[in-house]
Amino acid sequence: MGVSIRPLLEGCRHPVSFGDIPGVAAIDANNALYQFLSIIRQADGTPLQDTRGRVTSHLSGLLFRTAHFLENGIMPFYIFDGPPPEFKAKTIAGRRGIREAGEVEWVKALERGDTDAAYRAAMQSTRVDSAILGSGKRLLDALGIPWMEAPSEGEAQSASFVNNGIATYSVSQDYDSLLFGATVLVRNLTVSGKRRIGGRQVTISPERIYLSEFLETLGITREQLIQIGILIGTDFNEGIHGIGPKKALKIVREGRFSDVMAEKAPDTDPEPIMEFFLFPPVAEAYQPEWKPPDPDQIIGILCDEYGFSTERIHPVLERIAGPQKGQSGQMRLDAWN
DNA sequence: CGGCTATA
DNA sequence: TATAGCCGG
Numbered sequence: 001m002g003v004s005i006r007p008l009l010e011g012c013r014h015p016v017s018f019g020d021i022p023g024v025a026a027i028d029a030n031n032a033l034y035q036f037l038s039i040i041r042q043a044d045g046t047p048l049q050d051t052r053g054r055v056t057s058h059l060s061g062l063l064f065r066t067a068h069f070l071e072n073g074i075m076p077f078y079i080f081d082g083p084p085p086e087f088k089a090k091t092i093a094g095r096r097g098i099r100e101a102g103e104v105e106w107v108k109a110l111e112r113g114d115t116d117a118a119y120r121a122a123m124q125s126t127r128v129d130s131a132i133l134g135s136g137k138r139l140l141d142a143l144g145i146p147w148m149e150a151p152s153e154g155e156a157q158s159a160s161f162v163n164n165g166i167a168t169y170s171v172s173q174d175y176d177s178l179l180f181g182a183t184v185l186v187r188n189l190t191v192s193g194k195r196r197i198g199g200r201q202v203t204i205s206p207e208r209i210y211l212s213e214f215l216e217t218l219g220i221t222r223e224q225l226i227q228i229g230i231l232i233g234t235d236f237n238e239g240i241h242g243i244g245p246k247k248a249l250k251i252v253r254e255g256r257f258s259d260v261m262a263e264k265a266p267d268t269d270p271e272p273i274m275e276f277f278l279f280p281p282v283a284e285a286y287q288p289e290w291k292p293p294d295p296d297q298i299i300g301i302l303c304d305e306y307g308f309s310t311e312r313i314h315p316v317l318e319r320i321a322g323p324q325k326g327q328s329g330q331m332r333l334d335a336w337n
Numbered sequence: 338c339g340g341c342t343a344t345a
Numbered sequence: 346t347a348t349a350g351c352c353g354g
Contacts, residue, residue, distance in 0.1 A: 035338080036338065039338055040338050040339085040353085041338095042352085042353090043351095047354085048352095048353060048354040049354055050354055051354080054354090055354090056353090056354050057338085057353095057354085059354090060338075060339080060353070060354075061338055061339080063339095064338070064339050064340075065338075065339080067339095068339085190338065190339085191338075191339060191340095192338065192339055192340095306354070307354055308353080308354065309353080309354085312340080312341095312353070315340090316340095
């Protein structure tokens with residue numbers, strides 16, 4: 001879920017459209033796959049799947065979104081999560097509980113004939129498993145889109161790439177990369193402005209957030225932003241009951257972070273969490289390469305293996321072949337410097 | 338989610 | 346030309 005600092009971002013969320021943000025996008029891959037899996041479903045919650053029952057929602061999402069990225073000069077670079085830190089165990093267990101409850105509720109809702117509830121429960125049951133990760137990576141390879149596995153948290157790696165110039169901005173629905181220090185975060189980077197949330201449609205548009213502006217607006221440092229995160233809860237600690245973003249901001253501004261933690265969360269040592277956000281394990285040197293898409297491989301995976309119709313894939317192949325035309329050899333990062 | 342078709 | 350709705354796998 002990430003850290004819930006949304007209410008503090010008023011005035012710092014700048015609307016953008018696809019054409020406004022050419023450059024290298026360091027994308028939180030697990031987050032992107034999760035979004036595809038949870039949203040690309042039929043009305044009753046059934047995901048797209050092949051005849052053998054293997055889920056394909058994420059492949060559809062990755063394919064069409066990649067075409068949009070390339071058409072707009074956005075060079076996607078997918079960053080997958082590596083092994084989580086030990087102190088994320090509670091969060092991971094909590095998510096599993098929510099998923100399992102979702103699976104149970106999905107069946108119940110279907111039995112009642114409550115389609116909307118079934119859809120919501122199905123979304124809750126979403127799990128990015130190894131089959132999803134594996135097929136997603138294979139499709140990215142076929143598309144010529146670079147990806148890497150981070151030593152630890154993907155958001156931390158994305159932030160590092162943004163700050164050392166390998167990427168132009170970080171892409172995620174979560175705000176964690178701000179705590180990890182990413183100077184630019186783009187959220188809601190989707191084509192269609194409409195999304196189904198629960199029963200109804202909500203209009204969502206892409207937005208860009210600059211960390212420096214955000215911190216200046218609040219009049220705090222990044223360390224203080226991390227303190228706010230720790231007070232309200234991050235993926236690495238539970239947070240204090242009754243303290244939300246507004247109260248946390250007040251506490252931090254008044255320099256009462258340590259006192260409040262000692263009083264209200266004596267069992268939580270904030271130090272390792274602060275350290276993790278400030279100095280997470282990341283790979284420094286990595287040179288992403290964008291290669292021409294391999295149409296045969298794309299067709300092989302999507303159509304031959306997973307039963308996509310060639311009629312639907314063919315137009316996409318033309319779209320993604322376009323941006324590469326006239327390029328000699330591989331498209332590299334240098335092209336953007 | 339995003340492509341496509343029907344509809345105005 | 347814009348948009349609501351349906352379908353994909």
